[in-house]
Amino acid sequence: MAYRIRIEPLGREISAPQGTNILDACLRQGIWLPHACTHGTCGTCKAQVLEGEIDYGDASSFALMDFEREDGYALLCQAKPLSDVVVEAEVDVEEGVEFPLVEDYRAMVVHVDPVSPLVRRVTLELDRDTVLLPGQYFQWEVPGHQVKRAYSAAQITGRRLEFHIKYSPQGVASEWVFNSLRPGDQVALSGPYGRFFLRPPDGSPAVFLAGGTGLAPIKAMITALYLQRPDYPATLIFGARTVDELYDDKYFRALSTAHPTFRYLPAVSDETPPDNSHVVSGRVDEVIARTFERLQGHKAYVAGPSPMVDACVAALYQKRLFARDIYREDFFTQE
Ligand code: FES
Incomplete structure (x- = not known):
């Protein structure tokens, strides 16, 4: 059974199998x-349902207030049609960007490597070629649970995708990835999703800011950037609490040696960096404050836990960067 969905004012009609959001x-x-989170928490996908019945799904009451629901609004990443529906929604269009279609994939696990005390690097080989914009994410199905988890692709080499997965106490995905996932296992995933991706480089210097596994989408972007433009001006500030959490340090040091226009500043907030180390002290927002005079004319990409992203965006504003030149991806802990 399938329902018809008409999107206005675009005027396009599609068919959706029952149970699909x-x-x-x-x-x-x-x-x-x-869209951003695809889990009913950020509110980015909010739109008005003009006709028809829907199941509202698991929409957080912060992202969709009761009065909005009464006015016919829904979170489209959660809403499932219960009849044919008409939805009024703004379609995302960006000059020079072609959004790839979301598809289902099967993949085989190639490597599972501990890269820091709380992070595993998982390399998957997809069953066929895929197209994604550097920075986008995939939804993994967690076996034995009716849940999906979002992980950004950190590297794309042919059909091989690298992901960075952080341990979360009591997290069903953490339990699976940290305790039982092995090379040769199969993973079902879909994607790519998300609007956090590298915009076509227009010459504006880039500032990349990452906290924890927020490094994954940032790594995909920086790698793609330097493949296209080997002498592009860019800075990465990667923040962690301690030095042993600063994974992929060698990768970014090698990149900064190969590309002198790439500046790499790893930073730790909860301990003093060793003497003569390239690591600096402080949170990412503090490093922004003391590294840059002004950031007008730059483009910034920020990914990590929400409080870190908020603090960085405030620091970028202080340095006179406009909101339209800031792209953010908030990482939420999911059990
Ligand atoms: Fe975040 Fe739907 S609530 S994408």
Whole structure:
């Protein structure tokens, strides 16, 4: 059984199998609607349902207030049609950007490597080629649980994708990845999702800010940037609490040696860096404050836990960077 979904004012109509949320149905059929978390928490996909019945799904009451629901609004990443529906939604369009379709993939685990006390690097080989924008993420199905988890792809080499997965106490995905996932296992995933991706480089110097596994999408972007533009001006500030959490340090040091226009500043907030170390002390927002005079004319990409992202955005504003030149990806802990 399938329902018809019409998107206005675009005027396009698609069919969605019963049980599919409206956002997913659209992304799989070439209608690119705004979204970020795809878990009902950020509110980016909010839109008005003009006609028809829906199941509101697991929409957080912060992201969708009661009065909005009464006015006919829904979170499209959660809303499932219970009849044919008409939705009024703004379609995402960006000059020079072609959004890839979301598809389902099967993959084989190639490596599972501990890269820091709380992070595993998992390399998957997909069953076929994929297209994604550097910085986008995939949804993994967690076996034995009716849940999906979002992980950004950190490296893309042919059909091989690298992911960085952080341990979360009581997290069902952490339990699986840290205790039982092995090379040769199969993983079901879908994607790519998300609007946090590298914009076509236009000459504006880039500032990349990462906290924890927020490094994953940032690594994908920086790698893609230097493949396209070997002498592009860019700075990465990667923040962690302690030096042993600063994974992929060798990778970024090698990149800064190979590309003198790339500046790499790893920073730790909860301990003093060793003497003569390249690591600096402080949170990422503090390093921004003392590293840059002004950031007008730059583009910034920020990924990590929400409080870190908020603090960085405030520091970027202080340095006169406009909101339109800041791209952010908030990482939420999921059990
Ligand atoms: Fe739907 Fe975040 S609430 S994308």
